[in-house]
Amino acid sequence: MKQFYSFVRKEFKHIFRDKQTMLILLVMPLVLIGLFGYALSMEVRSTRVAVVDMQQSQESRRLVQRVDANAYFSVTEYLQSPAAVESLLRKGRADLALVIRTRNDVRQGKAELQILTDGSEPNLAQTRVQYLQQIVGLTASPTAAQPAVIVKMLFNPQSRSAYNFVPGVIGLILLLICAMMTSISIVREKERGTMEILLASPLPPLYVIVAKLLPYLVVSSVNVGTILLLSYYVLDVPIAGSIWVFCALTLLYIIVALALGLFISTVVRSQLAAMLLSLLMIVPAIYLSGMVFPVESMPEAAARVSYIIPTRWYIDGARKLLIQGVDPTHLSIHFLVLAVEAVVLLAVSVKLFKTRLQ
Amino acid sequence: MTVLYLIQKEFLQIARNLLLPIVFVVLPLAVINGVPRIATQEVKGLRFCVVDHDLSTTSARLIQQIDASAHLSLSAVCHHYAEAMEAVDAGQTDVVVEIPPHFEKNLRGKGAPNLLIAANATNGTKAGMAQAYLLQIIGDAQRALAQERGQQSVAVSPIAVNICFNPQLDYKLYMVPALLGLFLILIVGFLPALNIVGEKEKGTIEQMNVTPIRKWEFIVSKVVPYALVGLLMITEGLLVARGVFGFWPEGSIAVLFLFVLVFCMLVSSFGLIVSNYCQTLSQAALTMFFFLVIFLLMSGLLTPISSMPEWAQRLTLVNPLRYFVEAMRAIYIKGATLADVGSQLLALSVYASITWAWAIGSYRKNG
Amino acid sequence: MIQISHLRKTYNKGRTVALEDVTLHIPAGEIFGLIGPDGAGKTTLFRLLATLLLPDSGKAQVNGLDVVRDYRQIRRCIGYMPGRFSLYQDLTVEENLQFFASVFGTTLAENYHLIADVYRMLEPFKHRLAGKLSGGMKQKLALSCALIHAPKVLFLDEPTTGVDPVSRKELWELLHHLNRTYGITMVVSTPYRDEVLQCHRIALMEAGRIVAVGPAADVLPEEERVQRTVPFVPPGEEVEGAIVAEGLTKQFGTFVACDHITFRVHRGEIFGFLGANGAGKTTAMKMLCGLSQPSNGWARVAGYDVAKEYEQVKQHIGYMSQQFALYDDLTVAENFRLFGGIYGMNRRQIKEQFQRWMQRLGMEHEAHKQVGALPLGWKQKLAFAVSIFHRPSIVFLDEPTGGVDAQTRRQFWQLIYEAAEEGITIFVTTHYMDEAAYCDRVSIMVDGQIRALDTPPRLMEQFGAADMYGVFFALARTAQRS
Structure with a gap:
């Protein structure tokens, strides 16, 4: 046991002595949480509207005023003719244009109101048009007996993107630290030749493996802790479900990620190769895990691939636990998949981990 | 020309590498073909479940109409709201539509029938889209109902909607030009940096430093090969996008490549700066990764800049990547001319000259 | 057992x-x-x-x-x-x-x-x-x-x-x-x-x-010795030496790695630069090659000031570092072409010279093999060939024979002698004292200073030692720092 303990101490020293790496590992989660929490979102916020008011009537002016008064829209340009609109959109100086035609035009069968929008950002375009239609539509039709629709945003009343991103950020950081850093640190011993001595010593290989993994388990747990505290106290992201179940899920995921790192280290020989291979595994995981892009929107084949990606299960499970606060029984499949992956990866890597050279 | 010998050496080393040539060929193919299909914020296949307390013809028709829409499909019919919530928790449904008792009767009469839409807003975008779709369908259904009954429908003034540049609102078209930028970062930014740090670790850089080659020759020899590869990969990416999705830049190819070139200058110098401050490969890779993630997230590549709060939007102004993504999209999707994206070109050039000055200044041959 | x-x-x-x-x-x-x-x-x-x-x-x-x-x-x-x-x-x-x-x-x-x-x-x-x-x-x-x-x-x-x-x-x-x-x-x-x-x-x-x-x-077979066929005759004092150093000093913080060294290396001489690990040899060598700036004093290499005209210095020297410094993933021919090109040789010169070298080293069959696949001794000979490929007037060799077997070392020294006879000045560090005896003159550094400088026979006489080991031990024993 003493052997093991001193091995672990040595691993910690390796990590702490590389100040630059340590700094990045600790600062990265803060920066990501800051960005995802405050800066990044998909919501429509400020839309610059160009207005072509050919009617110049009292009503048309009132309409323009109402659009401008809306929180989402601000009228930034007034144009004389619709012909100039497209060039304006192309230059990116307006996001949307509202054309109000003269009564004469309307009599000739043209629509009174025309919305032109920059479709290059598809989601924003769609939402903006819908919002504008609502504003404009309200003025045009005094309400009849329309059914009042009550909309409830479950779990996330303000529809904040941070709720969606926090579990994703945790999933990504853990994968990066556990898989990439672990594999590099093991391969470094191979490259520098110290692995040869460790192998020639009576140290059980299992000690070597566990001692290599443990420090990164600690570093990543610290990171999860920071992210969770920050998101709870600063971003007001709820922890709706059981925190203990969440910890268990996270621990299981960390083990899977560590096992992945271990696996990578057993199949490559150089640090550069370890890095490339882990990136080749991490990048698809980012895309396929539903971290940014919902799994439901993926084509059938990609969605099927995503089922084997541990990050997908972790992020989905974490969202359900943290945000929705579902009963843990709904997560049995998540736990099961992660556990199976952990066992398989560990078994394969321990088998591949050589007690001899070559 | 000494520098030609150096460039030749880099090409030979790239060709000898087992992994790189494969990456160069496969990456554009895989990324352009795969990522736009996966990386879509388009919301489709929303599942809804219904709690119908009315059980009338009208409510049944409404449910049918929702189910018939392209975006929503019925996943379950529940008897109680609690049962529906259970389905939400189990991840079987995204939206719950509750139709109150006497819905049909109230609709005919004067009472306001209260429909309830409860969306799982864990993913806010998705919930927002679900809400918008549902409101539209319900509104349409209501109007149709009114017309059928011969009630005088209120003249809603017709609004014509023109979506410019991307009339199908194809998310893939939105992603392709930005993804082209990603290759450049990986190939022209990462590889020269890792290459130089690799020479440091092996000790061959010392041998180079005692030769009379000049600073600029060494740096050019590290950058030019990868920049050329980057240009080829962009070309391949453009062709793949055309072959697979039928996309082609609306604007001039020359202007597009002008931007690509300036951007190559920028990211390569960034890589050089990092390599000058790092001693080991893992340090260099992690440092590059850290800064690039920040630059990428703040560039508008994944989430629109206009959705950011004011302060963050102002912050993006110092992010050179922002100008590149903006210009690539404008040229590729909107057919912007050089004059249209002149300000972006200026910004990129200014940044590139600053980072180059820094890169050359921090590279020491003689300490 | x-x-x-x-x-x-x-x-x-x-x-x-x-x-x-x-x-x-x-x-x-x-x-x-x-x-x-x-x-x-x-x-x-x-x-x-x-x-x-x-x-x-x-x-x-x-x-x-x-x-x-x-x-x-x-x-x-x-x-x-x-x-x-x-x-x-x-x-x-x-x-x-x-x-x-x-x-x-x-x-x-x-x-x-x-x-x-x-x-x-x-x-x-x-x-x-x-x-x-x-x-x-x-x-x-x-x-x-x-x-x-x-x-x-x-x-x-x-x-x-x-x-x-x-x-x-x-x-x-x-x-x-x-x-x-x-x-x-x-x-x-x-x-x-x-x-x-x-x-x-x-x-x-x-x-x-x-x-x-x-x-x-x-x-163990009897050791053969390498002989310099044409003995070196030092030129008259009026000719400027290939390397002249006067009070050359390098200081890192309070640590003086190289402490006011003064010496002169004649043209065409084989100069052995000895010293214990950490005595400051590598630091001195880096200054002479224009890789690092002296803190004090001056030195001229091939007639150029190492502090100001270091780019010209580099044009006239060859350098072989301690670590093997050829590119493993390039072939022998490609390495020669690269370094020939760097020193401004044209394609024709590179080709002719390269063929001559391959014959001389007896490695015609290996010309298109990747360097990484060759044994260490061969690599070292190649690295030496590359360092004098562009016919520099001076070549610096930093422990060129570390870890190389006896037979290859003799071949290596044969190459050094041939180069010296062509008029190239050789500046070499080594830990093999038999190699020290092969040099025309030897300096021994202790604690950043040159404590002895003369021909090997005269040094042995001066210290009353039977071989160069004796000389080295006599001096190294006085070392204060490690």
């Missing part, structure tokens, strides 16, 4: 034979030398005995235990020191020792008596990072790490490569002491003739086979 019979080992699925029919018996308490050129199979044999590799066929026993079946028990009772890099560079001296002690389930205190002699030398630096130690210190530390668990057998694979003569002597005294006092059996490989002669018995290996076993004096 060690019993090997008909051992065979191949790599690349049998395509490369590393060991063929090796049979050997080493009794307990012996210091046994494994001697042979690069690629003879020494390292493979070490790894097989250390249970790091599996043999294809044949049997091997260590301490009565089979290397295949009982590898766990063997690992408990052996100490293994592989060539280089066997320390954690980012841990301190003490941390390295403690770590390796606990790996073997023991403590520093328990077996302190074994390493007491070495550790006393290391103790002043126990809080220094291993990566910051000089080459000699690193090897002493590595030996301590291999000894810490009181092994019955020690496997030492070139333990003294890159180590200066004084440290080598100390290391070997320690080995003898351990052998005598504790009866530790040792298997050692080394390229140094004086060390070979200290082994009780040796095995000569060649191409994976053992060609002779016996006491070193009987088995």
